[in-house]
Structure formats: C-alpha cells, structure tokens
Amino acid sequence: MALKHTILAFLSRQPLSGYEVAKEFAEGFGGCFWKASQQQVYAELAKLEQQGRVTYEVIPQPGRLDKKIYSITSEGQEDLISWLTQPTEPTAIREDLGVIGLAGHLVPSQVVVLEIERRQKLHRSMAQHLQKMDEHFAKNLDSLELKDLYMHLVIRRAIRYQEDWVAWCNESLEAIERTMNDESFE
Amino acid sequence: MALKHTILAFLSRQPLSGYEVAKEFAEGFGGCFWKASQQQVYAELAKLEQQGRVTYEVIPQPGRLDKKIYSITSEGQEDLISWLTQPTEPTAIREDLGVIGLAGHLVPSQVVVLEIERRQKLHRSMAQHLQKMDEHFAKNLDSLELKDLYMHLVIRRAIRYQEDWVAWCNESLEAIERTMNDESFE
DNA sequence: CTTTTGTACTCAAAAACTTGAATACAAAAA
DNA sequence: TTTTTGTATTCAAGTTTTTGAGTACAAAAG
Structure with a gap:
C-alpha cells in the first residue's frame, strides 16, 4: 500500500505533526488525490516509528496538549527511494x-x-x-x-x-x- | 461500498455466472473502472444470495463443474434503485x-x-x-x-x-x- | 502427449480502510 | 457566555480488500 509511502513523502519535504499530516490528507493533497482519515494517519505514523522509518520530537505547548513532530529517518528515506524507483501500476477509477x-x-x-x-x-x-x-x-x-x-x-x-x-x-x-x-x- | 451494487448492476443487465461477473471486473469494466478479484466476487455473490438480492440456477454441464447462473431478484432491483437514487461522492484518485x-x-x-x-x-x-x-x-x-x-x-x-x-x-x-x-x- | 490456457469455484489469513467514540484544551463567534 | 471551530491524539470494532493457495476438469497449443 502507498499510504505509508505517501506519509514518508510528506515528511521528506518537511517535518510535520500527526495532525498536520492528517490535514494534508483531508484537504490539500487528499482533497482530491489521496484521502486518509486521522486515525489511519496516526496508526500509520506509530507503525512507521516502530520500524524506525520516522522519529518524533515531543514539543510541549504552553497550555495545550503536547505535539509530536515527526521527521523521516535515513532508513525511511531509503525505503521511500526504493519504492519510488519501482514501476507504478495504474489504479482503477472506482467511481x-x-x-x-x-x-x-x-x-x-x-x-x-x-x-x-x-x-x-x-x-x-x-x-x-x-x-x-x-x-x-x-x-x-x-x-x-x-x-x-x-x-x-x-x-x-x-x-x-x-x-x-x-x-x-x-x-x-x-x-x-x-x-x-x-x-x-x- | 459499491462492489455489491456494481454486481447487482451487472446482473440487472443480464444473468451471469460468478465466473462471468468476475471476468467483467478483471477485463471489460474492471479493466480500468472497477477492479475486483474472483474471490471478492464469489464472496459477494454468496452474501447477496443470502440476503435474497440474487438467486441462482445450477446449470449442470456435461463433463464439467456445475455452473451457477445468478439473476437479480425484485428485492435486489429495489435495493439497486434506491442506491442509484442517492447522491454519489467523488472518489479520490489514489494514484x-x-x-x-x-x-x-x-x-x-x-x-x-x-x-x-x-x-x-x-x-x-x-x-x-x-x-x-x-x-x-x-x-x-x-x-x-x-x-x-x-x-x-x-x-x-x-x-x-x-x-x-x-x-x-x-x-x-x-x-x-x-x-x-x-x-x-x- | 504434455503443457498451457480457460472455465468454475472455495478457503483462509493478513493488510487496509471506515465508522464511531472519547479526551483535552484554546480561541473565536454567536 | 455558551457554542462552535480548531488543534492534538488515542482506542476499538467492524467491514473491505488484498494476497496466496488449492481443487477440478476440458480444450487447444506446442
């Protein structure tokens, strides 16, 4: 699946919090290109973190919940690059x-x-x-x-x-x- | 999900065996519009049959496995029509x-x-x-x-x-x- | 005469996705 | 000032989809 790689791709552009990644999937990119729910994004980020593809830094916010800023690791980048190098398959329209x-x-x-x-x-x-x-x-x-x-x-x-x-x-x-x-x- | 309704739509055009429905999803329509595997189609047909949306007639074939020809029932048609009457949502590209x-x-x-x-x-x-x-x-x-x-x-x-x-x-x-x-x- | 292709169907497990709910707090709008 | 919107995250259940294997037999191709 490509959700994993789409998240890595976002993080390869800049570090983001889970919330921000989820927002991308809901609006910008996701608005019409690739949709994913918040839950999916958080779950995927947790999995990627376990696999060492991403790390996060906890940013304490005054009077707010902490924020986790995720960035891609070198393993994550390697993974992403090897995925990018493989041929893609057209997706069915499913409309x-x-x-x-x-x-x-x-x-x-x-x-x-x-x-x-x-x-x-x-x-x-x-x-x-x-x-x-x-x-x-x-x-x-x-x-x-x-x-x-x-x-x-x-x-x-x-x-x-x-x-x-x-x-x-x-x-x-x-x-x-x-x-x-x-x-x-x- | 619409796999169910896509199958009903096919059967509303003409009765088909599971194999033939699966072929539609692999080639013709499915070739680029909606893909589904054989297993998915057979499973869905079984479920639709249980729900009374379709019935099948077993056609014994000389020296071959029997064939089940599925047709849509009036319940199935009602279900399909009420689905057709509801607004659709655009699908994300997911490419x-x-x-x-x-x-x-x-x-x-x-x-x-x-x-x-x-x-x-x-x-x-x-x-x-x-x-x-x-x-x-x-x-x-x-x-x-x-x-x-x-x-x-x-x-x-x-x-x-x-x-x-x-x-x-x-x-x-x-x-x-x-x-x-x-x-x-x- | 043996392999491949095509017809016809089934089982099972894993991965992915959807849906619904809950927690927590701030700032702006009504 | 209460409600709504926005930031920020987590849990759980249920459905759908994907992947891989397996059974059975016929006809055409090599």
Missing part, C-alpha cells in the same frame, strides 16, 4: 457514478441527469480550488526549484482530473438529452 | 504516480522521466483498447437504446480518463525536461 451508467436504465433519465449536473458543479468547484492552490507555482514556473515543480505537476494532475469530469458531464448530459428528445418525437 | 510527485526530488529526474514515459505508453494502449470496446456503440449513436447509451457513456468516461493521463504525461515530461535543460546551462 460510483460509473456504476450508475451500468444500471441507469432502471431509473428515469431525469434522476441520472440531475445527479450528473450535481456532480458537474462539484467538480467545477474542486477544479477552481485546485487552481488557487496552483497559482503560486504556476506564476513562477520558470524559476521553480525541482521540489516545487513536482508539486505543481501533482496539482496539475488533479486539476486535469476534475476538469475532465466536468467535460464528461457535459458530453453525457447532451447525449442523454438528445436521446430523450428523440424518443418523445417518435 | 502512486501522484506520490512520486511529492517526493520526486529524492531521485534523479531521469527516474521520474522514465516512469512517466512507461505509464504514458500504458495509458495510450488502454485508451485504444477502450476505443475498440466502444466502436460498436459509437457507430450507432443515434439509434442506441438507453441501456447501450449508458454503457457508451461509461466507456467514454474511461477513455477520457486514459487520454487525460496521456496528455498529463506529455505536459509533465516537457516541464521536467525544460527544467533539466535550464539547470544544465546555469
């Missing part, structure tokens, strides 16, 4: 909206149309949100250091994904509406 | 190649470049394979019955997905190579 296509004939077309419209709006706003995340990188494209260039590419991937959904929704809505009209004139 | 972006700075750019090139070829051939699956539908687009129109839309979704990967790979390769050249002239 509920696709299943609707398989059984859409069981419900009135309007149900499908409304759902596609709802999803289209959602993906449009996700694309916009990602565009904003990317702005900073896209502006200085030529002077980006490698780390940031890669981050930009990852965000671009997510933007494309969302935009592709929007375009497919359009295409599909048109096709369905065309068919609905055809049938009513027959 | 290993995205994680590479987060930690790409740890390995030589050539490693990333080669991996992206490898993936690009893969997605190109997946797109072609899907195009072929779609040919039959795309040809008679105007005379398609609803069932087939929806199937066409699902395949289109998968084609777009694969093509989007190909385009992103291009975009990324160019950006990385540009940066590599910049740096070697400095």
